[in-house]
Amino acid sequence: MILLENISKIYRPDITALKSVNLSVEPGEFVFLVGQSGAGKSTLLKLLNAEERPTRGRIVIGGWDITNIRRQETATLRRQIGVVFQDFKLLPKKTVFENVAFALEVCGEPNHKINTIVPQVLRIVGLEEKMKRFPVQLSGGEQQRVAIARALVHRPKLLIADEPTGDLDVVTAKSIVDILSKINEFGTTLLVVTHNRDIVNMLKRRVVTLEDGTISSDKKTGKYFI
Amino acid sequence: MLVSLTRVITFAAQNFWRNFWLSLVTISIIALSFLSINIFILANALVDNAIAAVEQKVNVTVNFKVSAQEKDMFSIRDRLTAMPEVSGVDYISKQAALERFRDKHTRENDTGITDSLNELETNPLNASLIVRTHSVDQYPAVLKFLDQGEFTSIIEKNSYDDRTNLIDKISKLKEKIKQGGIIINIFFALIALLIVYNTIKITIYTRKDEIRIMKLVGATNWFIRLPLILESVFYSVIAITISILVLFPMLGVIQPYADRLFDGQAFDVLGFFSQNFLTIFGYQLLASMALNILSSFIAMGRYLKV
Numbered sequence: 001m002i003l004l005e006n007i008s009k010i011y012r013p014d015i016t017a018l019k020s021v022n023l024s025v026e027p028g029e030f031v032f033l034v035g036q037s038g039a040g041k042s043t044l045l046k047l048l049n050a051e052e053r054p055t056r057g058r059i060v061i062g063g064w065d066i067t068n069i070r071r072q073e074t075a076t077l078r079r080q081i082g083v084v085f086q087d088f089k090l091l092p093k094k095t096v097f098e099n100v101a102f103a104l105e106v107c108g109e110p111n112h113k114i115n116t117i118v119p120q121v122l123r124i125v126g127l128e129e130k131m132k133r134f135p136v137q138l139s140g141g142e143q144q145r146v147a148i149a150r151a152l153v154h155r156p157k158l159l160i161a162d163e164p165t166g167d168l169d170v171v172t173a174k175s176i177v178d179i180l181s182k183i184n185e186f187g188t189t190l191l192v193v194t195h196n197r198d199i200v201n202m203l204k205r206r207v208v209t210l211e212d213g214t215i216s217s218d219k220k221t222g223k224y225f226i
Numbered sequence: 227m228l229v230s231l232t233r234v235i236t237f238a239a240q241n242f243w244r245n246f247w248l249s250l251v252t253i254s255i256i257a258l259s260f261l262s263i264n265i266f267i268l269a270n271a272l273v274d275n276a277i278a279a280v281e282q283k284v285n286v287t288v289n290f291k292v293s294a295q296e297k298d299m300f301s302i303r304d305r306l307t308a309m310p311e312v313s314g315v316d317y318i319s320k321q322a323a324l325e326r327f328r329d330k331h332t333r334e335n336d337t338g339i340t341d342s343l344n345e346l347e348t349n350p351l352n353a354s355l356i357v358r359t360h361s362v363d364q365y366p367a368v369l370k371f372l373d374q375g376e377f378t379s380i381i382e383k384n385s386y387d388d389r390t391n392l393i394d395k396i397s398k399l400k401e402k403i404k405q406g407g408i409i410i411n412i413f414f415a416l417i418a419l420l421i422v423y424n425t426i427k428i429t430i431y432t433r434k435d436e437i438r439i440m441k442l443v444g445a446t447n448w449f450i451r452l453p454l455i456l457e458s459v460f461y462s463v464i465a466i467t468i469s470i471l472v473l474f475p476m477l478g479v480i481q482p483y484a485d486r487l488f489d490g491q492a493f494d495v496l497g498f499f500s501q502n503f504l505t506i507f508g509y510q511l512l513a514s515m516a517l518n519i520l521s522s523f524i525a526m527g528r529y530l531k532v
Binding site: 105 | 532
């Protein structure tokens with residue numbers, strides 16, 4: 001489903017974020033992407049979301065070669081991928097409901113469908129009671145759950161998450177990971193960047209380790225060993 | 227299509243309301259720009275009116291020689307009246323001139339002059355023509371006509387030379403005011419344009435993170451642009467309404483001062499804005515909307531490159 005062939009990313013003038021990375025992720029897989037800060041994890045996710053373009057190499061997602069994706073096509077790509085950001089990236093002037101609904105509105109979904117699906121998804125992440133609140137009225141964990149709900153609501157086949165538990169306490173982080181696991185059980189491919197050793201070791205999923213822009217290890221049921 | 231349109235309007239209204247203070251500040255600045263432009267328009271109208279008032283007071287008096295025959299004088303009058311530049315010609319006969327002269331000095335209680343007149347057996351004053359044109363810059367055509375050699379035997383030499391000088395001065399002054407007005411107008415329009423452009427730019431800048439998030443969630447550029455553009459149209463409509471609501475009571479206050487300025491030749495400032503309402507405010511609204519849309523479009527461009 002995801003294929004990265006010989007990917008390099010160099011930021012001007014001479015900062016190399018990724019060096020000849022080869023990675024293949026099958027549909028339905030749950031992959032942790034680990035590594036120290038500056039190893040190139042976030043850059044890799046940005047390449048998948050077309051926030052950045054690779055300097056060299058080829059990226060294919062679901063058969064679509066997005067290596068040189070045109071700016072006008074990025075919206076179409078992003079509507080097929082769910083993204084969860086470390087800093088949540090919620091729209092501050094929209095309510096919880098509206099933030100989640102926005103992902104469907106950009107796809108042109110009709111209102112009656114939005115009014116049915118959004119409460120269902122908010123129920124899954126446990127925020128049904130808070131759908132009229134604004135992000136500022138929620139805790140960090142709740143905001144992250146809204147972000148997950150937004151990433152899920154259009155039923156993407158691929159969900160990528162950048163440090164989804166980064167700023168959260170242990171209990172909240174665990175609840176977020178439970179939700180992610182549940183999503184994966186429904187067949188969604190997950191690519192999760194994390195620093196959380198406990199969660200990686202507990203779930204025993206595939207672990208890809210990045211070091212200085214290259215993949216130093218790729219274990220099917222790996223452990224966090226940096 | 228209808229769903230998208232409804233969403234664009236809903237988002238624009240929501241953004242406007244939920245960013246109330248930002249909207250208020252933006253509207254206030256645009257409304258102040260409108261108000262300044264309208265005050266400037268008022269100043270322009272007052273200057274135009276002042277020039278027109280001066281022009282009305284200018285005329286050319288043609289003094290005839292004592293020997294001039296009435297039929298020749300009437301012939302000149304008729305030929306002048308037929309000129310397209312001429313708006314009116316008054317013939318003042320010797321007798322009428324004497325009566326006017328006597329009236330004037332009697333009103334001023336100048337008994338010395340009136341007594342001297344009584345002592346004279348003949349009327350010392352000449353018949354004359356008072357010629358007015360539509361515009362001050364049309365007098366040279368009249369003067370050229372009068373300078374023809376055929377009239378030297380009946381028109382007093384240099385009878386209108388003093389006026390020539392005055393007319394020339396007024397004509398030049400009017401031209402200078404016109405040129406200066408154009409420069410000031412352009413300068414003022416540029417300032418208003420820059421203020422509005424920067425206000426919209428700052429408004430968009432404060433929303434840059436929001437725009438970026440929308441892009442990352444899969445919104446197309448137009449899905450992001452249209453509500454923000456529509457919001458900037460709201461700014462224009464509300465700002466022009468506020469400026470009208472402030473301007474008209476202000477005109478009521480200004481009116482007595484305008485009356486005093488023109489000393490009897492009243493300039494109806496309220497009437498001027500009422501009669502030209504659609505032209506003045508319609509063009510301002512259209513220009514502001516176009517400027518706001520363009521400013522939003524340009525300001526958003528860089529944040530959409532995600």
